[in-house]
Amino acid sequence: MAAISTSNFRRLIGVWKTFGQISSENQVLELAGTDSYELILDGKFILHKADVTIGSEKSEIFEMISLDETTNKVKMQYFNSKGESGIMTGELTNNNFKIEGEGIKFSGMINSENSTIVGKWYLQTNNKSWKEFIDMKLEKQL
Amino acid sequence: MENKLSKRLGDIVTALPLKDGMRILEIGCGPGAIAREIANRFDNIYVLAIDRSAKAIELAKKNSATETESGKLTFIQSKIEAFELPENEELFDIAFAVRVGALDGRHPGIEKASLTSISKALKKNGKLYIDGGDPLKEISLKNY
Numbered sequence: 589m590a591a592i593s594t595s596n597f598r599r600l601i602g603v604w605k606t607f608g609q610i611s612s613e614n615q616v617l618e619l620a621g622t623d624s625y626e627l628i629l630d631g632k633f634i635l636h637k638a639d640v641t642i643g644s645e646k647s648e649i650f651e652m653i654s655l656d657e658t659t660n661k662v663k664m665q666y667f668n669s670k671g672e673s674g675i676m677t678g679e680l681t682n683n684n685f686k687i688e689g690e691g692i693k694f695s696g697m698i699n700s701e702n703s704t705i706v707g708k709w710y711l712q713t714n715n716k717s718w719k720e721f722i723d724m725k726l727e728k729q730l
Numbered sequence: 731m732e733n734k735l736s737k738r739l740g741d742i743v744t745a746l747p748l749k750d751g752m753r754i755l756e757i758g759c760g761p762g763a764i765a766r767e768i769a770n771r772f773d774n775i776y777v778l779a780i781d782r783s784a785k786a787i788e789l790a791k792k793n794s795a796t797e798t799e800s801g802k803l804t805f806i807q808s809k810i811e812a813f814e815l816p817e818n819e820e821l822f823d824i825a826f827a828v829r830v831g832a833l834d835g836r837h838p839g840i841e842k843a844s845l846t847s848i849s850k851a852l853k854k855n856g857k858l859y860i861d862g863g864d865p866l867k868e869i870s871l872k873n874y
Contacts, residue, residue, distance in 0.1 A: 642839035714808035
């Protein structure tokens, strides 16, 4: 039985320093914080915690990540400090990291040393096109 | 359906510089009470009202059959930070929002993207108003 602990997602395990930029026409808003990924419940799940500040707004997220063996994708169920929750699907194929939720998606890369993740979040507009939202970089600390 | 608006919301509608012939964009319309009030106060006005909540839009549409059938009012589900002018829509004269976290400082992460979206949907001299003033305040879109 495949386990998330032996899947490509094990490359996320650790503590990361997070940097981001939200750009709009003439202005840039900085995002900064910490993301951590740890195996829990006998290695059956990954617990992702994010603690980030966007401008002056602080946001915390807890996310449970579980592997779907048939598709090799993960279910990512998140809860945040605004009281919001939702489910996204993640895929980590070779070094390509993709996440997709309702009206939002992430596309990025993890390097072969598993020390850096770089990518972008996109929002889906009412016209169904995708609009760039946040540029992200995560650097492994531990 | 009779549109019962609170005094506060009624004062907000009265404070908006609305005129016949204008195109109005309401952000965060909820169940549509303000949008309906505007549509009913003027003979020749158009309101596009958006909200990120599918349930709010569903309720707004259900309660606004007369106004939407007349062509004076349209509801769309959309997050303001990801809003694009729909293909069949022209630019707006005024945009306004009441109790919308994306615009009143509560969510700076999406505020800039929201103001950019609004700026692109307004005519050159179009204006944005939010509550929190007396009873409204204008938000400058100079940098967007």
